[in-house]
Amino acid sequence: MSKRGKSALTICSTAFQTLGRAQASALGKKDLPIAVMPHPFGLRKREEVRAIAEKCVEDIVKLVTQSGAKS
Amino acid sequence: MSAAGTFEALDDLDAINKLYRERRWSDGLPIVPPTQERVARMLSGTRRKPDEVIAVLPPGFGEATVERIAVNAVMAGCEPGYLPVLLAATDAVAQAQFNIQGIEATTNPVAVWLVLNGPIVQQLEVNATFNCLGQGSWANATLGRAMRLILQNIGGALPGDMDRATQGQPAKYTFCCGENEAQSPWEPLHVERGFAREASTVTVVGAEGTLNMNTHSKEAGELLRVIADSMVHPTSNEYCHGGEPWLVLAPEHADILKAGGLGKRDIKQRLWELSKMPAGQLSVKEILRAQASRTDEYGEITPDTLLSISRSPDDIWFIVAGGPGTHSVYVPCFGNSRAVTREIL
Numbered sequence: 454m455s456k457r458g459k460s461a462l463t464i465c466s467t468a469f470q471t472l473g474r475a476q477a478s479a480l481g482k483k484d485l486p487i488a489v490m491p492h493p494f495g496l497r498k499r500e501e502v503r504a505i506a507e508k509c510v511e512d513i514v515k516l517v518t519q520s521g522a523k524s
Numbered sequence: 525m526s527a528a529g530t531f532e533a534l535d536d537l538d539a540i541n542k543l544y545r546e547r548r549w550s551d552g553l554p555i556v557p558p559t560q561e562r563v564a565r566m567l568s569g570t571r572r573k574p575d576e577v578i579a580v581l582p583p584g585f586g587e588a589t590v591e592r593i594a595v596n597a598v599m600a601g602c603e604p605g606y607l608p609v610l611l612a613a614t615d616a617v618a619q620a621q622f623n624i625q626g627i628e629a630t631t632n633p634v635a636v637w638l639v640l641n642g643p644i645v646q647q648l649e650v651n652a653t654f655n656c657l658g659q660g661s662w663a664n665a666t667l668g669r670a671m672r673l674i675l676q677n678i679g680g681a682l683p684g685d686m687d688r689a690t691q692g693q694p695a696k697y698t699f700c701c702g703e704n705e706a707q708s709p710w711e712p713l714h715v716e717r718g719f720a721r722e723a724s725t726v727t728v729v730g731a732e733g734t735l736n737m738n739t740h741s742k743e744a745g746e747l748l749r750v751i752a753d754s755m756v757h758p759t760s761n762e763y764c765h766g767g768e769p770w771l772v773l774a775p776e777h778a779d780i781l782k783a784g785g786l787g788k789r790d791i792k793q794r795l796w797e798l799s800k801m802p803a804g805q806l807s808v809k810e811i812l813r814a815q816a817s818r819t820d821e822y823g824e825i826t827p828d829t830l831l832s833i834s835r836s837p838d839d840i841w842f843i844v845a846g847g848p849g850t851h852s853v854y855v856p857c858f859g860n861s862r863a864v865t866r867e868i869l
Contacts, residue, residue: 468688
């Protein structure tokens with residue numbers, strides 16, 4: 454997506470941050486923005502996940518907008 | 525494509541293994557140093573050009589050239605004659621339906637199982653009989669090991685980095701066998717999958733592990749019932765996603781099923797029916813995962829919904845392998861993966 458000039462951002466949990474960063478680098482997009490959520494999700498209730506999402510949404514919008522401006 | 529990198533090292537096995545250990549180029553076991561001479565000898569096992577790219581392997585998106593595959597084959601201890609198997613297997617794992625990205629990067633312990641069919645099983649002395657999933661056969665041990673090294677060193681799936689397996693499993697060191705075609709009462713796997721009987725093939729399977737099923741049953745219906753009951757487990761990815769379970773049937777069990785008048789399709793149909801599990805046996809979270817994956821099949825999934833292990837009976841696969849004995853093996857699979865077969869040329 455990012456290579457096609459579209460705004461792109463990856464969202465992952467802390468446990469997958471290393472993977473996300475390494476894959477972005479392997480694909481030639483070292484600066485791909487990655488929004489990192491606390492791990493694990495499996496133990497959280499839906500309401501808790503929703504609360505995390507609401508807390509992060511503005512930051513994510515900001516990140517993806519910046520990413521769009523770069524590409 | 526650039527050639528594989530080279531470097532100079534002391535002609536000392538201990539020093540080279542220390543270097544490979546420090547650079548994380550091994551699987552944790554000592555390697556055979558891939559000197560230029562050894563790699564050249566390995567490349568004599570194929571007519572393909574060293575710089576030909578067989579596949580680009582996630583999660584690191586490394587280019588698997590013939591030469592790089594040969595380097596890893598040397599490291600694993602393979603003979604030059606094994607190289608065509610690895611070229612075909614590398615092409616197979618890179619096919620979209622196999623989902624190597626998911627398999628390598630997941631927390632699941634999934635390993636890549638190589639199943640060989642056709643004349644190559646005899647030619648390379650691939651073990652398909654006694655202890656064929658265990659130790660003792662050079663071809664089984666080194667081919668499976670080379671596949672893992674290719675995925676790790678070319679694909680970039682290093683444990684804790686891009687390989688996110690929570691525990692992994694011993695089969696991630698090596699997992700390879702042949703089908704015991706001589707003792708199978710049915711057509712072999714590769715013929716069932718559309719290849720000529722005289723063709724040699726490798727099939728790659730995303731395998732979560734192995735479960736031994738020991739039963740002295742002598743009646744086909746009962747034998748299938750206990751096998752199906754062994755396949756049912758509420759922590760399975762297969763019930764969540766509609767997977768592709770595999771079995772290794774012992775020749776003795778295969779003979780009982782054949783004597784019961786059952787063909788391969790009959791066995792798959794019976795196992796598919798007998799292994800249905802009420803969704804209520806899953807945890808609440810897993811019911812939600814099943815709902816996300818299988819709504820198109822089931823609509824709303826309630827605790828009373830009878831979930832099948834795979835979407836279709838045809839998604840259950842089995843080979844006949846092993847020596848004498850009453851042990852068959854259930855190979856639960858990753859769920860979001862489909863096996864791929866390639867001819868070995």
